[in-house]
Amino acid sequence: MSTVLTAPPVETKTNYLNESYGIKSWLLTKDHKRIALLYLAAITFFFAVGGFFAVLIRLELITPAGDLMQPETYNKAFTMHGVMMIFFFLIPAVPAVLGNFLVPMMIGARDLAFPRINLLSWYIYMVGGVFTLYAMVAGGVDTGWTFYTPYSSTYSNTQVMATAIGIFILGFSSILTGLNFIVTIHKMRAPGLTWFRLPLFIWAHYATSVIQILGTPVVAIAIVLVGLERAFRIGIFDPKLGGDPILFQHLFWFYSHPAVYIMILPSMGVISELVTCFSRKKIFGYGFVAMSSVAIAVLGFLVWGHHMFVSGQSVYAGMVFSILSYLVAIPSAIKVFNWTATLYRGSISYQTPLLYALGFIGLFTIGGLTGLFLANLAVDVHLHDTYFVVGHFHYIMVGGAIMGYLGGLHFWWPKITGRLYPEGWARLSALVLFVGFNLTFFPQFILGYLGMPRRYHAYPEEFQVLNVMSSAGASILAVGYIIPMIYLIWSMRYGKPAPANPWGATGLEWQIPSPPPSYNFEKTPVVTEEPYVYSHEEAQVV
Amino acid sequence: MVTHIEPKRVYLAVFAALMVLTVLTVWVSYFDMGDLSIVVALAIAVTKATLVVLFFMHARHSPRLTKFVIAAGFCWLVILIGLTLSDYFTRTWLPLPQGW
Ligand SMILES: [Cu+2]
Numbered sequence: 001m002s003t004v005l006t007a008p009p010v011e012t013k014t015n016y017l018n019e020s021y022g023i024k025s026w027l028l029t030k031d032h033k034r035i036a037l038l039y040l041a042a043i044t045f046f047f048a049v050g051g052f053f054a055v056l057i058r059l060e061l062i063t064p065a066g067d068l069m070q071p072e073t074y075n076k077a078f079t080m081h082g083v084m085m086i087f088f089f090l091i092p093a094v095p096a097v098l099g100n101f102l103v104p105m106m107i108g109a110r111d112l113a114f115p116r117i118n119l120l121s122w123y124i125y126m127v128g129g130v131f132t133l134y135a136m137v138a139g140g141v142d143t144g145w146t147f148y149t150p151y152s153s154t155y156s157n158t159q160v161m162a163t164a165i166g167i168f169i170l171g172f173s174s175i176l177t178g179l180n181f182i183v184t185i186h187k188m189r190a191p192g193l194t195w196f197r198l199p200l201f202i203w204a205h206y207a208t209s210v211i212q213i214l215g216t217p218v219v220a221i222a223i224v225l226v227g228l229e230r231a232f233r234i235g236i237f238d239p240k241l242g243g244d245p246i247l248f249q250h251l252f253w254f255y256s257h258p259a260v261y262i263m264i265l266p267s268m269g270v271i272s273e274l275v276t277c278f279s280r281k282k283i284f285g286y287g288f289v290a291m292s293s294v295a296i297a298v299l300g301f302l303v304w305g306h307h308m309f310v311s312g313q314s315v316y317a318g319m320v321f322s323i324l325s326y327l328v329a330i331p332s333a334i335k336v337f338n339w340t341a342t343l344y345r346g347s348i349s350y351q352t353p354l355l356y357a358l359g360f361i362g363l364f365t366i367g368g369l370t371g372l373f374l375a376n377l378a379v380d381v382h383l384h385d386t387y388f389v390v391g392h393f394h395y396i397m398v399g400g401a402i403m404g405y406l407g408g409l410h411f412w413w414p415k416i417t418g419r420l421y422p423e424g425w426a427r428l429s430a431l432v433l434f435v436g437f438n439l440t441f442f443p444q445f446i447l448g449y450l451g452m453p454r455r456y457h458a459y460p461e462e463f464q465v466l467n468v469m470s471s472a473g474a475s476i477l478a479v480g481y482i483i484p485m486i487y488l489i490w491s492m493r494y495g496k497p498a499p500a501n502p503w504g505a506t507g508l509e510w511q512i513p514s515p516p517p518s519y520n521f522e523k524t525p526v527v528t529e530e531p532y533v534y535s536h537e538e539a540q541v542v
Numbered sequence: 543m544v545t546h547i548e549p550k551r552v553y554l555a556v557f558a559a560l561m562v563l564t565v566l567t568v569w570v571s572y573f574d575m576g577d578l579s580i581v582v583a584l585a586i587a588v589t590k591a592t593l594v595v596l597f598f599m600h601a602r603h604s605p606r607l608t609k610f611v612i613a614a615g616f617c618w619l620v621i622l623i624g625l626t627l628s629d630y631f632t633r634t635w636l637p638l639p640q641g642w
Binding site (some may be wrong): 186210212218246249250254301302304305308312313314315316317320321 | 550607614615618621622625626628629630631632635636
């Protein structure tokens with residue numbers, strides 16, 4: 001590329017942000033970039049709600065006695081924490097915000113295939129959210145985010161129905177996002193952008209979309225069946241009515257295990273982009289990284305029984321699920337090794353996004369390896385339903401998924417807003433997050449190993465030191481989330497204007513102005529080479 | 543857009559077939575075939591679903607990609623049912639302790 005891209009003066013040119021004003025221009029927009037920002041606002045709100053319940057939980061657990069909340073209230077607190085964080089934050093976080101913003105841009109398209117459906121998905125998300133918030137205000141729900149039967153279908157007298165309806169509705173927004181991505185990636189790639197020239201972010205989102213489309217309907221049906229059993233006493237899950245409670249666990253985890261990959265795969269896509277950009281090297285083993293996303297999506301559907309080793313599931317099925325669960329470690333390890341190999345002898349610059357990427361690699365590795373402990377039939381008998389499990393999945397979801405989300409948000413923030421964030425504050429908060437995270441969740445591995453069960457509001461005295469450490473870590477973690485929220489909002493107005501390509505990154509999204517014009521590309525770009533060619537990157541730095 | 547639409551009489555024939563199969567479902571339910579009754583009932587149901595997908599949903603004249611997507615959906619259903627049954631079919635292999 002010999003032409004030097006000069007950054008157009010940001011303020012004077014029309015872009016997707018200043019093209020039209022007023023609340024209507026946002027609420028009726030069909031621009032994927034504006035819808036991404038609608039999602040950003042919505043998921044940030046639900047993250048704050050989920051975080052509020054996390055605060056309650058950690059406050060209660062500072063002392064061994066159950067002195068802050070009634071046991072019933074505590075049950076509701078951890079249920080709402082799980083429901084908000086998983087369904088309303090983690091699942092849509094990267095795909096609906098970064099994916100929505102970037103998928104069309106990265107493949108050289110002017111928008112997603114179905115812009116109206118894209119907007120619809122946001123409204124469906126909001127309707128689902130309103131139902132769930134109503135359930136919260138009207139008394140809450142105490143089943144845990146897993147809604148296990150027959151407690152949820154027969155015995156709980158909390159707002160199970162309203163929450164279930166909320167999550168059922170929400171599922172459709174996830175399905176529509178996945179559908180939109182799949183059709184867009186199949187049909188709207190720029191000329192020359194063959195499958196193996198796609199950025200790995202796109203591969204990750206493609207694999208995620210497959211899970212969203214094939215998995216979500218199953219959990220939706222499972223929730224409907226719980227509702228039917230609650231309302232009409234149809235015997236599906238309650239043994240008293242001739243049902244089988246374990247059937248619910250099968251249906252629930254058929255979706256909810258792959259849902260973990262809905263959360264982590266898009267973040268893995270982000271990490272691939274960050275690692276190559278900040279080590280100024282082509283990704284090591286492009287094909288393996290791309291295919292491992294697909295492998296994770298497929299294998300992820302074959303392992304759900306590892307949540308049910310002690311539930312009464314047949315031990316023979318347990319053996320099969322245990323072995324299959326080990327297999328998922330292979331594509332996950334391929335990714336970690338390839339990222340490490342990419343970093344090796346790269347010319348690394350420790351900018352904020354890379355700090356998040358490095359945090360991701362370390363924390364995801366710990367989360368993944370402790371997952372292998374739990375996939376082991378015998379060890380799981382000891383660790384099942386203890387804080388070890390809580391530590392494990394927070395390392396994957398917070399240490400993995402949220403680190404990837406924040407890393408990506410920082411990386412593409414200049415593109416999204418046209419402004420640079422303050423680098424010093426950003427590095428500091430990445431560090432605070434990393435420290436706070438480990439202090440919060442590492443003690444939980446020990447607590448679980450020592451036998452502290454999850455979901456209890458009181459515990460024996462000898463667990464207090466580790467619990468206080470965990471609560472102290474959580475307060476540091478909270479600071480680590482609040483600092484970026486402040487400086488990112490600050491930067492939208494006062495940040496330095498961003499050039500088109502502040503990182504000197506490859507990829508089509510960096511070749512258009514920041515923030516991009518409404519339809520992204522004035523002329524459809526033609527792709528002539530593989531991604532991540534950083535050998536002649538100097539020419540591209542603007 | 544793919545708009546290869548079948549002639550009207552094909553739709554009518556499929557509709558008739560669906561009705562006949564519905565009557566058949568009711569009719570066979572009067573025979574006690576033991577474990578086989580559920581197999582027969584499900585076989586008829588699958589036949590009907592296949593007819594709907596092939597003709598009413600135009601899958602027969604869809605591009606290869608669409609057919610592939612339909613096949614993938616079916617494969618996932620097989621995974622869901624197959625692995626779930628791997629639990630149900632083997633649960634009784636280990637004799638349960640009979641209490642005190
Ligand atoms: Cu799982």
